[in-house]
Amino acid sequence: MSQNDGVTRPLTRRPGRPLGGQLDVSRDVVLDAAERVIARDGANASIDAIAAEAGVTKPIVYDRVGSRADVATALAERLSERMAVAARSALGGRGFTRSSLASFIEANLRTVVDHRDLFLYVTGGSTDQTSLGRLVLAEQSVTPLAKALQNWRQRAGLDPSVADSWAYGMVGMLQMASLWVIGSPSANPRVVADQLAELLWYGLVGERRPDEQSNNYDP
Amino acid sequence: MSQNDGVTRPLTRRPGRPLGGQLDVSRDVVLDAAERVIARDGANASIDAIAAEAGVTKPIVYDRVGSRADVATALAERLSERMAVAARSALGGRGFTRSSLASFIEANLRTVVDHRDLFLYVTGGSTDQTSLGRLVLAEQSVTPLAKALQNWRQRAGLDPSVADSWAYGMVGMLQMASLWVIGSPSANPRVVADQLAELLWYGLVGERRPDEQSNNYDP
DNA sequence: CGAGGGAAGTTACCACGAGTAAGAAAGTGC
DNA sequence: GCACTTTCTTACTCGTGGTAACTTCCCTCG
Numbered sequence: 001m002s003q004n005d006g007v008t009r010p011l012t013r014r015p016g017r018p019l020g021g022q023l024d025v026s027r028d029v030v031l032d033a034a035e036r037v038i039a040r041d042g043a044n045a046s047i048d049a050i051a052a053e054a055g056v057t058k059p060i061v062y063d064r065v066g067s068r069a070d071v072a073t074a075l076a077e078r079l080s081e082r083m084a085v086a087a088r089s090a091l092g093g094r095g096f097t098r099s100s101l102a103s104f105i106e107a108n109l110r111t112v113v114d115h116r117d118l119f120l121y122v123t124g125g126s127t128d129q130t131s132l133g134r135l136v137l138a139e140q141s142v143t144p145l146a147k148a149l150q151n152w153r154q155r156a157g158l159d160p161s162v163a164d165s166w167a168y169g170m171v172g173m174l175q176m177a178s179l180w181v182i183g184s185p186s187a188n189p190r191v192v193a194d195q196l197a198e199l200l201w202y203g204l205v206g207e208r209r210p211d212e213q214s215n216n217y218d219p
Numbered sequence: 220m221s222q223n224d225g226v227t228r229p230l231t232r233r234p235g236r237p238l239g240g241q242l243d244v245s246r247d248v249v250l251d252a253a254e255r256v257i258a259r260d261g262a263n264a265s266i267d268a269i270a271a272e273a274g275v276t277k278p279i280v281y282d283r284v285g286s287r288a289d290v291a292t293a294l295a296e297r298l299s300e301r302m303a304v305a306a307r308s309a310l311g312g313r314g315f316t317r318s319s320l321a322s323f324i325e326a327n328l329r330t331v332v333d334h335r336d337l338f339l340y341v342t343g344g345s346t347d348q349t350s351l352g353r354l355v356l357a358e359q360s361v362t363p364l365a366k367a368l369q370n371w372r373q374r375a376g377l378d379p380s381v382a383d384s385w386a387y388g389m390v391g392m393l394q395m396a397s398l399w400v401i402g403s404p405s406a407n408p409r410v411v412a413d414q415l416a417e418l419l420w421y422g423l424v425g426e427r428r429p430d431e432q433s434n435n436y437d438p
Numbered sequence: 439c440g441a442g443g444g445a446a447g448t449t450a451c452c453a454c455g456a457g458t459a460a461g462a463a464a465g466t467g468c
Numbered sequence: 469g470c471a472c473t474t475t476c477t478t479a480c481t482c483g484t485g486g487t488a489a490c491t492t493c494c495c496t497c498g
Contacts, residue, residue: 015462015463015477015479017465017474017477046454046455047455047457048454057477058457058458059457060477063475068455068457135395135399135402162417164406165396165406165414165415166414168396169392169418170392172391172393172396172398173388173389173392174391175395176357176388176391176392177387177388179354179387180383191384192384195381198381198422199385199422200418200419201422202421202422203417203419203421265483265485266485266486267483275448276448277485277487278448278449278486279448281485281486281487282447286485
């Protein structure tokens with residue numbers, strides 16, 4: 001819409017099918033373009049801008065990917081895949097230890113920092129009726145995590161029914177921490193990751209201690 | 220705009236200053252109307268609808284409260300205040316124990332469930348440039364929690380520098396768990412709260428155990 | 439007591455973005 | 469050669485946030 005300034009100017013091209021056969025613009029090409037636009041212009045990227053970056057027009061985007069929510073979901077898949085890769089590489093086949101938990105968290109935080117605006121686009125609302133879309137997209141991280149937790153708890157002889165709650169809780173914790181780290185340059189991902197690992201570790205491994213220990217906490 | 224259907228119908232009132240002195244529409248009246256609209260029509264409530272519910276027009280809303288983001292922030296203040304009240308009442312002056320932690324979490328979850336659409340409105344994007352607004356608004360819960368954590372850790376002789384990370388992390392955990400509970404009717408707030416308390420408790424109270432215990436976890 | 443100025447709202451508008459309908463050019467089959 | 473299909477573009481509708489311009493009332497001052 002921004003290049004349609006002069007009505008008097010003759011159109012560079014009349015509408016119709018392009019000359020050289022099919023426009024070879026696949027779904028992935030559109031999504032690549034979306035990522036470029038978001039990285040360049042920020043998280044409030046319009047479908048028009050994405051289409052322009054891909055060298056096509058809006059209906060192509062709708063045909064190849066879908067609505068804006070679909071674009072966000074597709075990009076969420078990409079981002080969570082990247083986070084999984086980073087996390088796996090950070091763990092490097094080590095067993096599940098406190099320090100590997102910290103590495104896992106740190107890898108997630110750093111991936112978000114590296115894809116700051118993509119993260120904001122993906123977690124950023126679209127208040128439609130699908131404000132629950134954020135959940136749908138979080139589930140891309142939640143589902144494998146819940147599965148891993150469940151397997152591990154089961155093998156360790158611990159109650160596996162906590163897997164879902166914990167997975168949602170941990171993903172939410174990571175998302176909020178990421179948002180915080182993104183927003184405040186003073187926050188150091190390594191330190192934050194270590195502190196969150198400290199918070200989670202003892203609960204994860206099923207440490208027990210006598211209940212009802214009063215510390216005189218006043219919220 | 221929805222009641223302006225008939226152009227032929229004479230206006231009920233010409234523009235201008237109202238007859239009976241000042242229109243007694245305070246900021247709180249507007250915010251009350253906003254809550255009613257959101258509760259009735261869902262989280263995707265427009266400023267027009269809010270104004271209509273308050274019996275005024277859009278510019279009044281902008282004068283009394285501000286932009287849409289300001290409305291969301293103001294409503295976030297109200298919601299977080301309500302959550303704090305519910306949590307305090309659930310704790311009832313008990314000390315900080317595992318079961319009181321579970322009560323705290325459960326109170327939060329139930330408050331969100333009771334104000335489902337308000338929660339969705341408040342946490343629901345508005346991708347402007349202030350997608351970080353979600354963080355700003357989360358800080359209404361984070362700040363007091365961080366303060367409490369810091370005081371408590373200090374008095375208990377534990378490292379207080381974890382307070383910020385933990386507060387952001389816990390608020391994120393609560394928000395995501397709330398979203399999940401809202402979306403899936405099968406999730407029981409009491410059970411989820413207990414499970415999350417289980418996850419957090421041992422880390423919060425500073426349980427120590429020999430590091431590097433391998434459980435052969437494979438993410 | 440009448441005119442001017444400010445206070446307080448309303449109408450009407452703009453900008454902009456999501457999503458879609460209608461139409462035009464290139465290719466395809468008979 | 470002509471209808472038909474495919475594939476794309478243009479141009480539109482619709483809803484919403486935000487604002488400008490204008491209208492009316494009241495209060496004060498000469």
